[in-house]
Amino acid sequence: MSIRKKIADSEAVLNWVARRIASYIRMVNSNTNWQRIGYEELDQLTEQGEPVIVVLWHQRLVQSPYFFPLDKGRICSITSAARAGSMVGRVQKLFGMDTIAMSSRKRHVALSREVLGKVKQGISIGIAADGPRGPERVSSTVPLIWARTSGKRVFGITYSAKYGREAGTWDRLLMPRPWRNEGVFLCREWTDLVPRKATEEQIETLRLSLERHMNDITAEADRMMGREPWSKGT
Template sequence: MRKFIRKTRGRLEKTLLDNPRLVAAVTDRLERRIRASHDSIDWIIVGKEALAAELQSGRPVIMVLWHGRLAMAPTGWDNSWGELCIVTSSSRPGKLVGEVMKRFGNSTLAMSSRKSNTTTSLQVARMTRDGTSIGFAIDGSSGPRRVAKSVPIDWARMTGMPIWLYTNSFESYRTLPLWDRMAVPKAGTRGCMLYRRWDAEVPRRLDTETRESLRARLQADLDALTLDADRMMGHAGFIN
């Protein structure tokens, strides 16, 4: 049965997401929904001024978050700070996420999970030299949930850019039946967005042990920030 469901879902994604008109219609609806939800929420925002100050100094950053907190992430970046390139999966759902992000003024870069990403890394290096910041969900595109990939460590080493942690949470929400249990806020609820500069130093030379240690620390620190956000909204633990 599970195999049948996976095959059916794959066929449905291919049928729907290969249709440009349908993708445009879905993107329109998602954009309106995200903007309306954002405007209806009573927000608490912590750390945004510190991030703005670093960006205004002319230094781009790497923004990281968990995939399950993507629903309101498009509203977490102020375009006056400069360009943000969102790294997405090259899958059909990833491309849809990219289309939504473009509606909020971001550029996108597709990254394959099945091929060597040397080309992507070179593109990232060129963009950051031009002052473009990079943002992505570090447990995407298919999990495991809240398990960080090592890519941000590699890119921080390569570019020298600082890593900033981002998360959000909501008092009232629902979770989608997806691998990441994405949290979607209910209209009119309270919400928070938290930004925190990662304080770990990423050396230019990385051995395997140091790389894994930094990856695990990044995962733990993003979890800690996310738990802070959930507790700020009155929850005892993680909401997803």
């Protein structure tokens, strides 16, 4: 094994990196004047112990530890078992979130059983609809499958910031400026019903509906912060 790989796989190094990333996220949060819009229903459900499905875009992952009211309830984030996804999980754990690593070696049935076990414990589930590798802002069917199986309500959550830049990653990850910034967290329920015995055509229609919902709320948040909304192909 090469020195570089040993370092990259070192638990001490990975934990150090996770703490540095968490420090940046906390700095952004504390030095930004935030608006929190549309959370009334989610807050009420969480206080009542009712779990939900939370959906976000991978591009807005940075501030995800502040998407959910952790002071009112628990949430489990679904991450990739690959190195980058594993780092996301490490960071989110530092904020008190539960995580489940999704890998190609883990059978879908086993993953679903694990997810539904969390839901039965009253723990909400969070997932990036286009993660972990994209394509950018193309929703998978995974949130629909879990909404259908669990019967839980689905909330799209996003954020935007006035000052920040997009990283040169596949998702164009938004990196907010960690000082003297303005930002908004926007939460809105996706209200389409996912039938228990939905056909492939119905699932595709619902997938596109969820995709539009996420793009709409993210564009709204961006406009509030004076950012140019995302458009396909740009």
